[in-house]
Amino acid sequence: xxxxxVGASGATGRHLVNQLLLKGNQxxxxxxxxxxxxxxxxxxxxxxxxxxxxxxxxxNQLITYTSDCDAIVSCLGHNVTFKGIYGKPxxxxxxxxxxxxxxxxxxxxxxxxxxxxMNSSGNSNRDLNEPMSLAQKGxxxxxxxxxxxxxxxxxxxxxxxxxxxxxNRHIEWVAVRPDSLINEDDLTEYESYASPxxxxxxxxxxxxxxxxxxxxxxxxxxxxxxxxxxxxxxxxYSKT
Numbered sequence: 149x150x151x152x153x154v155g156a157s158g159a160t161g162r163h164l165v166n167q168l169l170l171k172g173n174q175x176x177x178x179x180x181x182x183x184x185x186x187x188x189x190x191x192x193x194x195x196x197x198x199x200x201x202x203x204x205x206x207x208n209q210l211i212t213y214t215s216d217c218d219a220i221v222s223c224l225g226h227n228v229t230f231k232g233i234y235g236k237p238x239x240x241x242x243x244x245x246x247x248x249x250x251x252x253x254x255x256x257x258x259x260x261x262x263x264x265x266m267n268s269s270g271n272s273n274r275d276l277n278e279p280m281s282l283a284q285k286g287x288x289x290x291x292x293x294x295x296x297x298x299x300x301x302x303x304x305x306x307x308x309x310x311x312x313x314x315x316n317r318h319i320e321w322v323a324v325r326p327d328s329l330i331n332e333d334d335l336t337e338y339e340s341y342a343s344p345x346x347x348x349x350x351x352x353x354x355x356x357x358x359x360x361x362x363x364x365x366x367x368x369x370x371x372x373x374x375x376x377x378x379x380x381x382x383x384x385y386s387k388t
Contacts (some may be wrong), residue, residue, distance in 0.1 A: 155223030162359030210251035219262035332356035
C-alpha cells in the first residue's frame with residue numbers, strides 16, 4: 149500500500165512511519181524540513197520525502213500527491229510553545245484535513261481511500277452524545293476560549309463526521325483519540341474503546357506514542373480492524 153503521512157516529523161508521526169515501513173508499505177511524507185529526520189529514512193527506498201508545508205501546496209500539487217495513495221494519515225498538531233499555540237496557522241489540522249479530503253474527492257477511485265486523523269481524548273464524539281460531567285464541560289469550554297489547538301482538533305473531527313460522513317464514495321475515515329501521550333521505546337499492550345472510559349480532564353489515562361503509531365498502522369493494513377472502527381473515534385489507553 150502507498151500511505152501519505154502529514155505530520156510525520158512529530159513525536160507520534162515518526163513512530164507511525166516506522167510502523168508502516170516495518171509492515172512493508174510504501175510511505176510518502178510531507179514535512180517542512182529534513183533536518184531532524186532519522187538518517188535511516190533518507191536512505192530508505194520505500195520512503196518518499198516531500199519538503200514543504202502542507203498548507204503551502206497548490207491544489208494541483210495536492211491532487212498529484214494524493215492521486216495514487218491507498219491511505220492518508222494526519223498526525224499534525226501544534227507545537228507546545230506560545231507561537232505554536234497562539235500563532236498562525238490556528239486551524240492547521242482542520243485546514244489540512246479539508247484540503248486533503250477535497251483533493252481526494254477529485255479522483256476516480258475504485259474503492260474509498262482510508263483517512264486517519266490523530267485527534268485527542270479531550271474531544272468528544274458528538275455522534276454518540278458521550279456523557280460528560282458539568283465540571284468537565286466547564287473546563288472544555290475554557291479550553292475552547294483559551295487554547296486554539298483544542299478547537300482546531302474539534303473542528304477537524306467534526307468536518308469528517310458531518311461533511312465526509314459515513315457514506316462518502318471517496319473517503320472512509322477514523323479519528324483516533326489517544327489519552328495522555330507518553331514516550332516509550334517499546335510497544336506494550338493497549339486497549340481501544342468507542343468512547344472514553346475515564347475523564348480526559350480529571351482522571352486521564354496514558355498511552356505511549358509508539359502504541360498510537362502501531363494502532364494507526366494496523367488500521368491501515370488490517371481491513372478487519374478498519375471495518376471495526378471506520379466512521380468512529382476510538383479512544384486508546386495503554387494497559388496497566
